[in-house]
Amino acid sequence: MNHSDKQEDVDPALVDHLLNDLKNKYSLTGQSLTDNLEGLLHANYLKYWNYVHLDTLLSLQNPRTDFPDETIFIIYHQVTELYFKLILREIKQIAGHSELTPTFFVQRLHRINLFFRILTFSYDTMIEGMDVEQFRQFRMALLPASGFQSAQIRKIEIWSTDFINLVNRSHRAQYTSEDSIDTMFTHIYWKAGATDQNTGEETITSKHFQHKYKADFIELGENVRTKNLWQLYTQLLNHADITDELKQQMTEALRKFDTLINVDWRLAHYKSAVRYLKDSEGVIEATGGTNWQKYLPPRFQRVIFYPEIWSEEEQNEWGKKWIEKQ
Ligand code: HEM
16 A cells, blocks of 8 residues: 555645635735645645755865875865854854843853863764875875864854953063954964964964954954853843852853863864874974964864863963873
8 A cells, every 4th residue: 555545634624724824924024825835735745865965965075185084084074164164053042142131141151062072072083083194195185285274163152251362471461351252363373383483474374364364253252242151151140040150050061161162172183283293203284384383282273162160270380280190
C-alpha cells in the first residue's frame, strides 16, 4: 500500500483552527490565505540537501595544493568560523533582548561557554589530525594569509568587553575608556603581534586585515560601548530580579568565558603552532609574519576581558598553569 491509499484522519476542528490562524497571519501582511494555500499545493517538498545548501557547503573547500591534509586545515577553520558565528549570535541576542534578565544572561553565556569548550576540545583536529610534513609544505602556498585575519574573533572580543581592555598593556595607561575607539584602536593588542620587531613595520597580513575590517571594528566598538557583555552585566547587577545567587552565577559564567576564550582556546591554538612550527632545528616563521612564540602564549598576551572580577594574583598567573603543567 503506498502513501496515496492511506488518507490522514483530519480533525475538522483543528483544520478550522489552523486555517483561521493562517488567515490572521496572512491578513496581517495583506496576503490572501487561499493564494498561499494554492502556493503550498505547487511548492516542492523541502529536501535536506537544499535546506543546508549541502552542495554549496561541500564545494567551499578549495585547497591550493594537492596535499590531502590541506582540506582538514580548511574545514577546521570553517568549522571554527561557524562556531564564532553561533557565539556572535548569542551575544547579539543578549544585547538585543528588550527585557534582558540575569537568568537569560546566564543561560546564553552558558551556551557561549559550551561553544568555546567544543572549540577548545575539538582543536585536537589540528594538533593531532594532520601530518606535520604535509602541513609544513602546503602552508607555504598560503603566505601571507593567516588565522590572524579572522574578523569574527575580533568582533567577539569587541562585543565582550570595554575596548580599553583590548588596548596593548604597554600603551594602556595613555588612554581612558572614554577615548574614541578610533584613537584606542591605534594600540589594539593584536597589532603588536603583527609588527616587525626590527622595522616597526606592520606585516602585510595585518595591513590586508585592517584594510578590509578596520572601519567595521571601529564602528562596532562605538556601537557596543554601553551594550557589550561587561556593560550588560553591570546593568543587570541592579536588575529587579537580581539575587546573590544570580549575581554569583553571572560572575562565574563571565569568569569561565574569559578563561575559555583568552586562555584555554588560545593555548590549544598555541599548542598547534608549537607542534607544526617548532622542531629540533628551531622555530619556523609563521605565515602571518608574527613572532608567534612571543605573541601567541596567553601569559604574554594577557588579554583579560573582566579584570574587575579577577584578583591581582589570578591576573598575574594568567595562562601560566598550562605551561607549568607542560
Ligand atoms: C595547524 C594549525 C594552526 C597553526 C600552526 C596556526 C598558527 C598560527 C600562528 C603562528 C599565528 C600567529 C599569526 C601569524 O603570524 O600567522 C596564528 C594566529 C591566529 N590563528 Fe592560527 N594556526 C592554526 C590553526 C588555526 C585555526 C584552526 C584557527 C581558527 C580560526 C586559527 C585562528 C587564528 C587566530 C584567530 C589567530 C590570531 C591569534 C591572536 O591574535 O591572538 N588558527 N595562528
